[in-house]
Amino acid sequence: MNKLMIKVLFATLVLTAMVPNLRAADEDRVIQLYSQPELLALIAKNKHLQRVKADDCQLVEDIKARAEIVKLPSYQFLYGDMLAYGVCVERDAQYGIYMMEQSAHQGLVEAIEQIGRYYHIGRFFQQDTQRALRYINEAAGLGNIDAQIRLVDILAQEQGSPVDYEEAYHWLHNSIISDNSKRKKATRLLAKLAKLMPQRVIERAKRPLLK
Numbered sequence: 001m002n003k004l005m006i007k008v009l010f011a012t013l014v015l016t017a018m019v020p021n022l023r024a025a026d027e028d029r030v031i032q033l034y035s036q037p038e039l040l041a042l043i044a045k046n047k048h049l050q051r052v053k054a055d056d057c058q059l060v061e062d063i064k065a066r067a068e069i070v071k072l073p074s075y076q077f078l079y080g081d082m083l084a085y086g087v088c089v090e091r092d093a094q095y096g097i098y099m100m101e102q103s104a105h106q107g108l109v110e111a112i113e114q115i116g117r118y119y120h121i122g123r124f125f126q127q128d129t130q131r132a133l134r135y136i137n138e139a140a141g142l143g144n145i146d147a148q149i150r151l152v153d154i155l156a157q158e159q160g161s162p163v164d165y166e167e168a169y170h171w172l173h174n175s176i177i178s179d180n181s182k183r184k185k186a187t188r189l190l191a192k193l194a195k196l197m198p199q200r201v202i203e204r205a206k207r208p209l210l211k
Contacts, residue, residue, distance in 0.1 A: 031056075031058045031059055036074060039074045039075070039078065043074060043078070043108075048077075048081065049081055049082065049085065049087045052082060052088055060088050060089060063075055063078055063082070067099060071106075073106035073108040073111065074108060076099045076100070076103035076108075076111075077099070077100055077110060077111045079099050080095075080096045080097065080098070080099030080102075080103065080111075081096065082096070083095050083096030083099065097115075097118075100114060100115060104135070109142045109143070109144045110144070112135050112138050112139040112142070112147075113139035113144045113146055113150075115135050116131075116132045116133070116134070116137075116138075116139060116147065116150070117132070117136070117146075117147075117150065119132035120132035120154070129159050129160075132154075133151070136150050136154070137168075140168065140171050140172075141167075143171075145172075145177055145186075148168070148171045148172040148175055148186075149172065151168045151172075152168050152169065152172050152189045152193050153189050155168050155193055156189055156192040156196070158196065162196070165201070166197070166204060167205075169190060169193055169194070169197065169205040170207065170209075172189070172190060173190060
């Protein structure tokens, strides 16, 4: 065996030994689709769009399929947000809002809260406090703290019905809020709403949540 053949054989053996490692490296670079708990956690922290961009938009087709075909509410919400803001897809706000509404109809509280917020601030929709309250009240009742804060804020400005004061106060008063600034805002808004309520109603609203 001459020296050239020995070198070729040696190089072949080295490359063969490297293949499994190269394959493993390629597999490590493959972006895995988000699990339901993972995606819901991202949505709750409002980091779902950041994650899609951080993953270099590699999962768009998988996200679209789970939103349109499987009709998973978390993926409907994600895909709707992507469309509404043009993240990794061509912007289509109308279809994006439709997908968010489908998610809300299936009970995803973040979607319910977001649509209510959009009606309240006039984003994508014409500003409509009454429509906003329907969504926000539902999300607040499901335990969404942002919706509870917004609901109390709206009511404290005397834009809703006094009939809702006690329930809105009850929900927010009993919420556990880890964020200090958000908790201070809740305290301030509860005090503002309390000025519109009889003392006996306030005391009743402070009752603990039923276990």
